[in-house]
Amino acid sequence: MHTPLTATRLPQDTDKPCRFVFVLLDNFSLLAFSTALESLRVANRMAGRTVYSWTIIGEGGASISCSAGTSFQLDSDLVDMGRDDRLLVCGGIDIQASTTKKLLGWLRRESRKGLMVGGLCTAAYTLAKAGLLDGRRATIHWENQDSFAEEFEDVNLTKSVFVVDNNRVTTAGGTSSIDLMLKLIADDLGEDLANSVADQLIYSSIRTDQDTQRLSVPTRIGVRHPKLSQVIQMMESNIEETISPSILARDVGMSTRQLERLFRRYLNRSPKRYYMELRLQKARNLLMQTDMSVINVALACGFASPSHFSKCYRAHYDTTPYRERGSHATRLSI
Structure with missing residues (x-):
């Protein structure tokens, strides 16, 4: 039985957890999404209270399929965000096709509220297409690096597993979602709780934004x-x-x-x-x-x-x- 740790940065008021809004795109990466979500669930368990909540949305608000073909029921369509919400777009294969004009317009509008906006896996493409990464550091899955660099010259593309640049975050995909979430959890609640989450996930090699995504x-x-x-x-x-x-x-x-x-x-x-x-x-x-x-x-x-x-x-x-x-x-x- 674990001993709940005391939050150090998020408010102690359990009625107001920090809410993550996951925007799932067609053919999204199930691994990138599920590991991010599980990290938040385990953080709640290890903290002994609901420090994080989440909702899953997407264009149309009905259902969406991941790249493995499994369908997921969405909680809602692309709705208005709260100023304290954290928005994470999850992409996968064929990211250009799933980056629609409606989605881009919604992202531009919501980003003007000053909230944190992130892209998991290939969704850095979507953020860059919306102009949200201009002049920022970012990363994307190594398979998409060449095409991204050709199209978005104003983005400082890195080969890191994840990048946090002020209120813009991006990951390379796969298990790098865990590394990003552990970083955010550590910033919110302290490194002790983040390490406890990593232990629960049997994640023994926590990477930082200085680690590169490809093998040597x-x-x-x-x-x-x-x-x-x-x-x-x-x-x-x-x-x-x-x-x-x-x-x-x-x-x-x-x-x-x-x-x-x-x-x-x-x-x-x-x-x-x-x-x-x-x-x-x-x-x-x-x-x-x-x-x-x-x-x-x-x-x-x-x-x-x-x-x-x-x-x-x-x-x-x-x-x-x-x-x-x-x-x-x-x-x-x-």
Whole structure:
């Protein structure tokens, strides 16, 4: 049996809990939403009183489906918010399609009240589209980073698991919702209670906004070789203006032949081939997640001509960039 902890910052009046309003978008991430909600539930239990309340709303006010296909009953449509409410928009796949004009207008209007507005998982896109992240630090799921950076130049995009910038908060998705909620709970009620919530969730590695969302290069590729990791990091940071293998090799203190052998040994491909795959992956993300022209996608990924880009894309994905985008648009309309 746990011993309730005394709140240090939220008022002791149990009739006035801090209310979170979750706005669920079509195809939202169930993991990002459920972990945020569970953190609040456990905080109430560990505090021994109702310090947090919540409501679940969405456009239309009826029901909404998560990306796993399960439907959820909404409490209401997009209603007026209280000035002390905390608003969290939860996105998922196909975030552009679920970011409607009605939703954007509502977010702009409610944000003028000065309340906290946040985006879980891909919902940072929705906040940025509404102009709520201009001049702010923010994060979004790593798969959406390339397209987000291309579309929202006024947002200071980071690779953190979550970001708190004054009254704007964003997360990278997945379990990063827990990290954000633990941060908010600690600010409201003290670190002791936040740590108790983490213990109840069996969450032993609490991350801060200084932690990045992706695994380190050695962990991702399954190889711990410092020079190989360094070269891959250089490749990932220079997609639009590529670096030749000879310069990559020189910068890590080896010959081009040694670099070739290193990639062949650990990754079973040449540096050139590996670099090409990184560029094509970014191109695919841009084709799926933005309305950039194929020519601009090609240029953003270091290809000098659309024809060369199309040839390389087809060799790797067995389809052309135009067909890829067309088939994706067809799937969204079904």
